[in-house]
Amino acid sequence: MEELLFDTPVAVVDLDKLEKNIEQMAALCRARGxxxxxxxxxxxIPEIALAQLKAGAIGITAAKLGEAEEMARAGVKDIFIANQITGPAKLKRLAALAAGIKLSVGVDSWRNARELDQIARETGLVLDVLVEIDTGLHRCGLEPGPQVIELAKKLRERPSLxxxxxxxxxxxxxxxxxxxxVEEIGRDEGQVMAQLARQLKAAGTPVEVVSVGxxxxxxxxxxxxxxxELRPGNYVFYDAIQLALGVAAVGNCALTVRATVISRPAPDRAVIDAGSKALNLDKGAHGASLVRGFGIVLGRPGLTIERLSEEHGILALDPAEILDVGDVVEIIPNHACTVINLFDTVLGTRKGKAAEVLRVAARGKSR
Ligand SMILES: Cc1ncc(COP(=O)(O)O)c(C=O)c1O
Structure with a gap:
């Protein structure tokens, strides 16, 4: 392996922890049927998707067409794009992808449904669709109620969907x-969806998949x-936001960013070579986050990542902390999913030793 791939700042994945996280979620689903x-x-990372499938996942979820294309190239055969795909350029790509694998896509408007129907008819496909429901995030999705039943009925009338x-x-x-x-929101998420599925059935539009997560x-x-169906994503790594929510423990966190101290300009300050382009400024997207600083320095509770500029992380030190230029620290990032998108490769380790380099193949695939 090239030396450059180990040099800091580097994203490191503990492969043993990753595999454990993958297995635990698979076991939960098996137990619940x-x-x-x-x-x-x-x-x-395609290799991680393939490991998830090997552990029992029936398919994968992607947010973007580009992610789905990358995973299909790696051999994934069943993909749900949990998002709205609109506009001629993307619809053409969607149809090309659907011709080669089992593909399903989200929809939450009749206008988008008509676009999907048209491209499906033009290309001789029957496109699987799932209606997105808003259970409280207030992003995309229809509120549970008659509007869902109305859209479901209209979708049913289209033979290409x-x-x-x-x-x-x-x-x-x-x-x-x-x-x-968190528990209350999770139960509510499941109950609202299960009830809606019952209403759809009663209205003559039964659905086979009730997907949450x-x-x-x-x-x-x-x-x-x-x-x-369950669609968690972050659980493969967990991160400081999950720790703050009480969802995981430090020992579950499989992704870290390794950084080097490059400056000790004051007794209470150190600077590392990982800034917002390695750790990101993310403190959580959906509401007031409980995290402190911009990541957790492993084994060093007296260090706080107080500020980030693009290429510098500014650490505040408790007086008892000893830290020198050249020291290497390992950081659990606040949000693993956005950190991954900042690296071309990650270093896979086992028992602290380099084991393999994984390419973040779908990095930057935001179209
Ligand atoms: C539609 C959808 N499904 C599933 C997930 C996975 O959620 P998490 O990252 O919390 O595991 C996300 C995350 O953003 C999402 O947007």
């Missing part, structure tokens, strides 16, 4: 004030009868 379709936007299911993402759990509220809510939503 529900399908696992992990979201790969968290790692963007197959209404496969409904899906939601309770991302507002990231704004929760602690584990109890975020990493914080997964284990709670999975308890609700009627939920058929």
């Amino acid at each position: 529900i399908a696992l379709r992990p979201h790969i936007k968290s790692h963007k 197959h209404l496969k299911g409904i899906f939601t993402h309770a991302g507002h759990a990231y704004g929760a004030r602690g584990p109890a509220q 975020s990493t914080p809510t997964a284990r709670h939503a999975a308890q609700v009868p009627g939920v058929t």
